[in-house]
Amino acid sequence: GAVVSQHPSWVICKSGTSVKIECRSLDFQATTMFWYRQFPKQSLMLMATSNEGSKATYEQGVEKDKFLINHASLTLSTLTVTSAHPEDSSFYICSAREVRDLLSYEQYFGPGTRLTVT
Amino acid sequence: QKEVEQNSGPLSVPEGAIASLNCTYSDRVSQSFFWYRQYSGKSPELIMSIYSNGDKEDGRFTAQLNKASQYVSLLIRDSQPSDSATYLCAVRVIWGDLNFGNEKLTFGTGTRLTIIP
Numbered sequence: 001g002a003v004v005s006q007h008p009s010w011v012i013c014k015s016g017t018s019v020k021i022e023c024r025s026l027d028f029q030a031t032t033m034f035w036y037r038q039f040p041k042q043s044l045m046l047m048a049t050s051n052e053g054s055k056a057t058y059e060q061g062v063e064k065d066k067f068l069i070n071h072a073s074l075t076l077s078t079l080t081v082t083s084a085h086p087e088d089s090s091f092y093i094c095s096a097r098e099v100r101d102l103l104s105y106e107q108y109f110g111p112g113t114r115l116t117v118t
Numbered sequence: 119q120k121e122v123e124q125n126s127g128p129l130s131v132p133e134g135a136i137a138s139l140n141c142t143y144s145d146r147v148s149q150s151f152f153w154y155r156q157y158s159g160k161s162p163e164l165i166m167s168i169y170s171n172g173d174k175e176d177g178r179f180t181a182q183l184n185k186a187s188q189y190v191s192l193l194i195r196d197s198q199p200s201d202s203a204t205y206l207c208a209v210r211v212i213w214g215d216l217n218f219g220n221e222k223l224t225f226g227t228g229t230r231l232t233i234i235p
Contacts, residue, residue, distance in 0.1 A: 044225045049221075093161045093162075109163070111160070111161050
């Protein structure tokens with residue numbers, strides 16, 4: 001149980017285009033999903049927290065107009081990188097917390113999406 | 119000062135020996151502590167979680183927490199080559215209503231562990 005998927009697993013796009021990444025909880029409902037970014041040889045950095053049906057909360061320094069997050073259902077959150085530039089190339093990882101287990105301290109991570117902007 | 123600090127390594131340990139990984143954190147309101155294993159090019163995998171002072175054992179893994187010293191450690195007994203990976207320490211702070219996602223995991227930069235056959 002507690003499986004989180006991401007699609008695509010990798011994507012290459014041209015500078016200036018937009019890319020959408022999907023994060024799905026496959027066997028549980030998640031009111032809250034988290035988006036992280038990891039640059040090479042660095043740790044995971046939280047970008048934003050998304051709650052189903054409401055606006056995402058972005059970490060300081062993350063541009064909300066560039067990284068659009070939509071959490072339209074209890075099993076799906078999307079991250080759209082708009083007008084991508086080479087410096088946006090990174091490993092994007094989502095995580096989800098099961099809605100029925102409010103006392104659980106575990107976030108389940110997706111397999112990640114590697115974005116390369118040329 | 120970084121919120122979560124780890125020795126970046128690399129840490130080399132002979133197969134069968136004990137690997138010891140350390141982590142310190144700066145935020146005293148941190149409530150939950152985690153160790154994740156990350157293989158190159160993959161996402162993190164939860165190894166251990168610990169919430170109260172003392173030791174917690176799970177198979178070959180033992181997590182140790184000392185909140186007074188703001189220190190968390192992970193011991194891996196009988197190290198195997200498959201344990202070679204980067205180990206990330208993470209601390210969580212919760213505030214307000216969890217229904218609104220009022221929690222944050224902060225990760226250290228990780229310690230690269232190599233088990234030598």
